[in-house]
Amino acid sequence: MAINTILLDFSVNPSAITNKDERKLLQENVESVLLDYLPSLKFRHSLEIGDTFVSLYEADRNSLITVRTFDKGLVACNIEYYKDDNEKPLLTFELTHKLEKSLREKCQGKRSHAFPAIKRGGIVDRYFPTADERILEYDIDEVLYEERSPYQKIQIVHSRSLGNLLVLDDLQNMSESDLVYTETLMQRGKESYAGKEIIILGGGDGALLWELLKENPKFVTMVEIDELVMKACRKYLRTCCGTCLDEYKTDNYEIIVEDCLKILDKFIKEGKKFDYVFGDLTDIPLSPVPQGEVWDFIRLILNTSMRVLKPNGKYMTHGNGASCPESLSMFESQLKQLSVPVQFTRDHAFVPSFMEDWIFYQVQPVPN
Known part of the structure; x- marks a missing residue:
C-alpha cells in the first residue's frame, strides 16, 4: 500500500508556452493525449502564472493529474494515486513510456523522460x-x-x-551482501591481527568482530552503546555477525555496552594500549566547513584513540562515499591537526548495499 507518483517531463519550443495562442494549443494537445491513456480524465482547474499554466485533472481511483509548464520550454506531468498491494497499477511503466512518447510527438517535443512510479507512505x-x-x-x-x-x-x-x-x-x-565493507575496513590480507590486542568503537552489527576473530587475535574489546542494535542483528543478521553476539564475554573477546569515550578514558587512566583501534562509528558529515557537533565528536574520537594506541599501532575507520571529495578532504585536514602527528593511507571498495564506492582510512602515529 503506497501513494504512487508517476513523473513525466518533455521539452518544447519556449514559444509554445509563452505565446498565448500556442499555449492554448499545447494545453489542448496534452489533454487529448491524457484522455487516450486515462479515459475517465476530467478537467478540474487551470491557473495561469505569467506566461505559464498549471492544469489540474482527476481520473479513476481518485488519481490527481497536474500539468505544469515553465517558460524555458519545459512541461511536467505528474500522475498521483493510491495503490493497494493487490491492485494493478493505474499505468504500468510500459504504458507510462508510451504516454511519454505520445506527449512528445503530439506536442512536437524535443526530448522527454519518464520515471517508474515513486512509492511513498507504504x-x-x-x-x-x-x-x-x-x-x-x-x-x-x-x-x-x-x-x-x-x-x-x-x-x-x-x-x-x-x-x-x-x-x-x-x-x-550493513547487509548480508556487504562482506567487502568489513574486509576493506580491516584491510584483510594486508594487516596481521594474529596475537594482537584490538578495540572496536561501535560495530554493533557484529560483522567486524566476527571477521577479526577469524584472524586469531590475542583479545578484542568491542564497545557499543546501543544494545538493541546488537539484539536485532543477533537474530536477523547472523550471516554477518555469526555467533559473536550470543555472548558478551569469552576467552578472546568482550563486548561492553557503554559510551566508547567513557571506556577509552578508563583505559587511558589504566595505561591500557592497543595494536589496533577501529572507529566503526559515524560517517563523515556533509558540511561546508568541518564544524558542528558531529565534527567535534570525530575530532574527540580521533585524539582520544591516539592515546590508547601502541607506538606502532593503527587506527582504522571508514570515511564516506568517493562521490564526496570535499568531505573526505576536510576529514584528512583534521587528521593533519591531531594532537599527535600521524600519517595515513586510504583504500576503497564498492559496497553493494550502499550502491557506491566507499573510502576507508588507515591512520598511524608518526614514529618519533
Missing part, C-alpha cells in the same frame, strides 16, 4: 540516500524488525538482492 520504505544525498531505490519487500532505542531508530528489512539489511535512522548500514 509500510516498507524503499528509498535511501547515497553519501552525497542522491536517492536510491531498493527492492525491499519486508520489514523484519523495527524499534526505536534511546539513541536511534533501528530497522532490519529484507531486500531481494541484498538479503537482510540493517537501517539506522533511515540510513543503510
Whole structure:
C-alpha cells in the first residue's frame, strides 16, 4: 500500500508556452493525449502564472493529474494515486513510456523522460540516500524488525538482492551482501591481527568482530552503546555477525555496552594500549566547513584513540562515499591537526548495499 507518483517531463519550443495562442494549443494537445491513456480524465482547474499554466485533472481511483509548464520550454506531468498491494497499477511503466512518447510527438517535443512510479507512505520504505544525498531505490519487500532505542531508530528489512539489511535512522548500514565493507575496513590480507590486542568503537552489527576473530587475535574489546542494535542483528543478521553476539564475554573477546569515550578514558587512566583501534562509528558529515557537533565528536574520537594506541599501532575507520571529495578532504585536514602527528593511507571498495564506492582510512602515529 503506497501513494504512487508517476513523473513525466518533455521539452518544447519556449514559444509554445509563452505565446498565448500556442499555449492554448499545447494545453489542448496534452489533454487529448491524457484522455487516450486515462479515459475517465476530467478537467478540474487551470491557473495561469505569467506566461505559464498549471492544469489540474482527476481520473479513476481518485488519481490527481497536474500539468505544469515553465517558460524555458519545459512541461511536467505528474500522475498521483493510491495503490493497494493487490491492485494493478493505474499505468504500468510500459504504458507510462508510451504516454511519454505520445506527449512528445503530439506536442512536437524535443526530448522527454519518464520515471517508474515513486512509492511513498507504504509500510516498507524503499528509498535511501547515497553519501552525497542522491536517492536510491531498493527492492525491499519486508520489514523484519523495527524499534526505536534511546539513541536511534533501528530497522532490519529484507531486500531481494541484498538479503537482510540493517537501517539506522533511515540510513543503510550493513547487509548480508556487504562482506567487502568489513574486509576493506580491516584491510584483510594486508594487516596481521594474529596475537594482537584490538578495540572496536561501535560495530554493533557484529560483522567486524566476527571477521577479526577469524584472524586469531590475542583479545578484542568491542564497545557499543546501543544494545538493541546488537539484539536485532543477533537474530536477523547472523550471516554477518555469526555467533559473536550470543555472548558478551569469552576467552578472546568482550563486548561492553557503554559510551566508547567513557571506556577509552578508563583505559587511558589504566595505561591500557592497543595494536589496533577501529572507529566503526559515524560517517563523515556533509558540511561546508568541518564544524558542528558531529565534527567535534570525530575530532574527540580521533585524539582520544591516539592515546590508547601502541607506538606502532593503527587506527582504522571508514570515511564516506568517493562521490564526496570535499568531505573526505576536510576529514584528512583534521587528521593533519591531531594532537599527535600521524600519517595515513586510504583504500576503497564498492559496497553493494550502499550502491557506491566507499573510502576507508588507515591512520598511524608518526614514529618519533
